Amino acid sequence: MTRLLRVGDRVVFDGAEHQVSVLSGSWVRLVGPDGTPRAVMLTHLVGSPDFDIVGADPGEPRTVLADHVLADVGEDVARRAREWERHIIEVETGLPPGAEPGTAPRTEYDPSLWGLQQRVAAKAEELSASGIPASVATVQRMRRRYRSGGLRALVDGRSQRPVSSVGRADERVVAAIRDALADQLVQSTGTRDRLRHRVESILTQRHGAGVVPLPPKTTFGRLVNALSVGQHAFGAATTRRSTANRPGGPFTVTWATRPGQQVQIDTTVLDVMVVFDDGQARRVELTAAVDVATRTICAAVLRPVGTKAVDASLLLARMLVPEPMRPGWDESLRMAASRLPHRRLADIDARMEQAAAKPVVVPETIVCDRGKVYLSDTFLRACQTLGISVQPAHPRSPTDKGIVERTFGSINTLFCQYVAGYTGRDVAHRGSRVQTEAVWSMAQMQDLLDEWIIAGWQQRPHEGLLSPDTGRVLSPNEMFAVLVTAAGYVPLMLTGDDYVELLPGSWRTINDYGVRLDGRTYDSKALNPHRRQHSGVAAEQGLWEVRHDPYDLTHVWVRNHRDGGWIRAGWTHLPMVAAPFADFTWRHARQQATSGPAGEPDETATARVLADLLRRAGEGPAPQAPPDETDRRVAARTRAAAASHRPRVAPEPAPRTTSTSPRTGRWTTSSPSASSTPARRRNGGYDRRVHPAGRRAADQ
Template identity: 50%
Template sequence: MVSAPRCPGRSVAAAGGRQVKLGAYVTFQGGTWQVAAVAGASVTLVGEDGQTASVLASFLFADPEFTVVGSPATGVQPWGLLESVPERERERALAWQRHIREIETGLPDGPGSVGTPRPEYDPQRTSMAEREQAKADELARLGWPKASRATVRRMRARYHGQGLWGLIRRRKPSSATGQADERVVAAVLEALRRQRGRSKGTLKGLRELTGRILADAHGPGTVRVPPPSTFNRLARVLADPLEHPGRPARTATAPVRPFTPTVALRPGELVQVDTTRLDVMAVGEDGKPVRPELTIALEVATRSVVAAVLREEGTKAVDAALLLAEMAVPHVVRPGWPEQLRLAHAAVPYDRLLALDARLEQAAARPVVVPETIVIDRGAIFVSAAFLAACETLGVSVQPAPPRSPTAKGSVERTFGSINTLFAQHVAGYTGPHVLARGQAVQDETRFTVAQLQELLDEWITACWQHRPHDGLRHPLLPKKALAPNEMWGALLGASGYVPLPLGGGDYLELLPVRFHPVTGRGIRINHRTYDHTLLNEHRGRPCPAGPGGKWEVHLNPHDVRQIYLRLPDGHLHEIPWIHRDHVHAPMSETTWRHLRTTLNQRADREKHEAALAEAADQVLRRARPTTAAQPAPSRTTPGTHTAKAAPQPAGDQSAVSRYGGEAEDSLGALEARAQAEAQDMGADEPGAPPLPGSDALTLYDADQEAELW
């Protein structure tokens, strides 16, 4: 649109409010021209080569390449964007507009408005500098921040350059990560990448992993991990919602009862016991992945895990009975544990305790309590005769929880959640808290046996849980400070004291399940296993004078059937070994034995059958133990010679019968004959032929040599 010039013959207004004055340079039809004359609607231009041209102003402004050299190209103001601006900022911009109009024209509404200018803003009596200073003083009196003449001049320049939109305060566009350190962002992305495909853990576990990545990349303490709240926001921004979905909604199956916190004032006053599945896959005794069961005893007064037992399947009553003995005697420091995990370094009166119980010299930094009352659910293992008899022997009162009332054991239930988030999610084979959080290759990550997982759990409880501040532990003299379980135990010892319980190895044996068997001329026969020793010589074929039906009292540990314990007439329990115990170098449970019996068919007489079972049990347990694979020795082959390679056998994919055969000729002679036949097929009998690779595996098993390697 062409507007009439305010001074005909001198200038003409272009689109967007730009003034084309005499002498100005413009760009028109690909060249640079100077405005020589403006007469009405006609503009005379002079080119760089001296050529002149007279064009209509509307035609000049409509040219796509028309610009005024040295003048900013302002377009139509984005009035629609003002609606997206906060109301407070919009009102501020409109207020600045009225102030700037009053400075330039004397009236707040600009030229054409009705009214009389105030004396300090009258253009006829004051200069522009005086009006700017007067406006700065006025704004300062009104309480506007940073109201100075320089601010007023800057706002005038922004208004002339961008209009009302220039008076809007626009903050710099912030990125999704804000002002987070780029090194921290890179570490969070790396932690998320490592978690891809694995079971989903907690944000706290992700923060610990990020801290380890930063320490490995930049050195310990060089880059600090953001606080938990800042880190959680950063992780949610960087995480892919498709790979890290939220937790599913939980539905309530029972009305929520009022929660009453459990209070205990002295160590051992109240102990809560419960069992659950651990969120970790472990290698079972048969080489297959399993989820072990975790049974813990939580001392309520100090929130200490005084006992923890992992079992592959089906926690039995004997495990609950042994749990009592474990919490009542000191925990011995395992070989390889650091010196800081000893009780001597804990926040307890160690010297006074050592004077009462000498066993504490080799004890780990975990409380030892004699429980007064144990709170149990109505599980079969806790209401069994074995567990109740063990509690009666130790003088422990048993208190069953009300049915369908998980809040009655709220402390131990919450401890299970803490173990899963603080310990389990950092262990290989973590399954996640629910199905949607489970990784794609959990079974492939499994690398620890149940026994190894038990060692890790015991060390973690001693090193981490017992020294970690607990929000539920507050001392009356320090109400604002959360204490660790060991600190709370040390504080309560002064009020309740320490009562040692002289429970020895014989007491453990008394807590084992009892059964009765006759002593025959070949020993004691239990589930196709024969137990024999020279101690039985004078009792073979004789009835027990005190046993029911003339049978002898036998104590058997279902988690280690390599020996039994027989009560002889002297009143003591004596160890009677399995006749094939030297062939099984790791504890074997009754479950594994039943699995082997159903796998192997009885092919010969009883002695050979037991020998085959013992050898198969040893091989299964060897596969279950993860060991570091040895580097294969370089094979020496000659041209034209074939090398036999053994097919890989993944753990858990083949049963014992597939490895040792199901026919009667699976003996040492059959193996040697088979090896010779394979060697002939491979050309190993030819003169100068190299030895068959892997032939050392067919030699006799030397138990003494194996023991020396151990």
């Protein structure tokens, strides 16, 4: 049994009792009865005839070195070091460690009969006789080691030498292999044979043909395995690039102490197929925002593949309004039935009465990648409008926003794999009938995802959320309830003007015919006082700011730089098109448009092609004359994107809308209170009205 000497122990040394104050390597600092400190070598303290630890069992051995000193060496090496320790202590003190009190030294090691040199010679003779070659010089050398470094110094140095991972391989071959492995970092994954050919080529270029021979294949394979540890040289190329981009320093934990202190945003392709209006199943993109402090999924929006900057901007709007209860949702998902501080929040914002059990998180800082969606003027301006700081992640460093990345993985495993149309994470994990299994539209999939976030994610305990009082694992809703008391809550009521502020903008001239934007003309009677006028914004050479919704190009908003507010202007060819259309739909129609009869203007020709495209795609394929597949795909994508892209903000009173008649060219006005109120298409809290003339033109 080994006895340990610790700081604070009291020991007997030189006939007096001392207290151990410091243990440092092979030295011990003792404090005597009078308070005088003294430094003593550990071996000298142990070798003192009257050494003892006060209060220790007399039957215990008197060694003070712990076994853990040799925990990192082999068992045989540690055993030989302890044997040497016993021999050296016997040479210096006459008794081996652990000798019973009153035991007499062996004659050849009795300090009263022989001097130290005679005892060393006796020990060398004893070791040699027992089969351990040892001379007097060897014993003296081991004594010096023990005095300077204790038991650890007796370990065979050969066992501590660093072992090279490449053995005695030619350094020129090793350097060539390292360079070849570095070259294939950005290449597609190949075999060892390809790498061998590459190494041979490098050696020929550097040293000449045949100067440096390649080792045999078996030896070459061992060298490659030793030099490519952890690099995934022959595994997935994505993993190889991600591993190579890993920072060299230690990872820093991302943390936040209050809701909204840091929110991470990212976009990924969801592992689920949805059915578009053209009957084809395709994958969609998920853009989500996750609060670091509470792990709340603040907002999650599905879009057709090709997320725009305006999608990221409108995601902010969804974050800043309560999530409303939907028809068919269980009452247990209501905020009033949750652990959230419902009554306190309802006193601030009446919308909380009908809200679902998900907190509203107002971001202070948003961490995003460096994609063009998040570094666009539209997104950055939206964050500036809402008072949000944007912190881009380092290039190719997903670890900077690891929480949202991990959340995507959780959504795939906890939600997507249970949904019809699940594709798996890659082709190797994909079923053979995924497209036929897909049954949900994108709007339905959005509702399912929203319900799962409320019912599953927000109420599921998260191992990264621990109660500061009890250490219990909390759910995102519970963590928000804990932190909101200290951090407070700031609700933000978004209106129609706030929605317009989040849209992409440009600067245009207000001409006699209105405003031109990407080949379209927009006009309104409210623009009459500003035609051919200077906006007053000298930095933009007197141009007027125009905002547009890329998913609904039927109207634009012109900022009134003189009186404030926005002027809504409609597309002059709107009566020819009875359905909403997006910017990619417009571009597709312009590619197909040709000059109309009698020199019809390009805009009119494009409007006719656009109306026909949407009509044919909506009616379905005609017998023996199926519409172009691209037409159907574009139209289906347009309707899917427009179905849910707007946030549920507070609607404003519908203004009187004006447009030009396609027959008379005069201004006509429609009002919500008129008897000829047009049909309404409700979309996210807004009413879009279609002029009756436009409906007739589309029906013709």
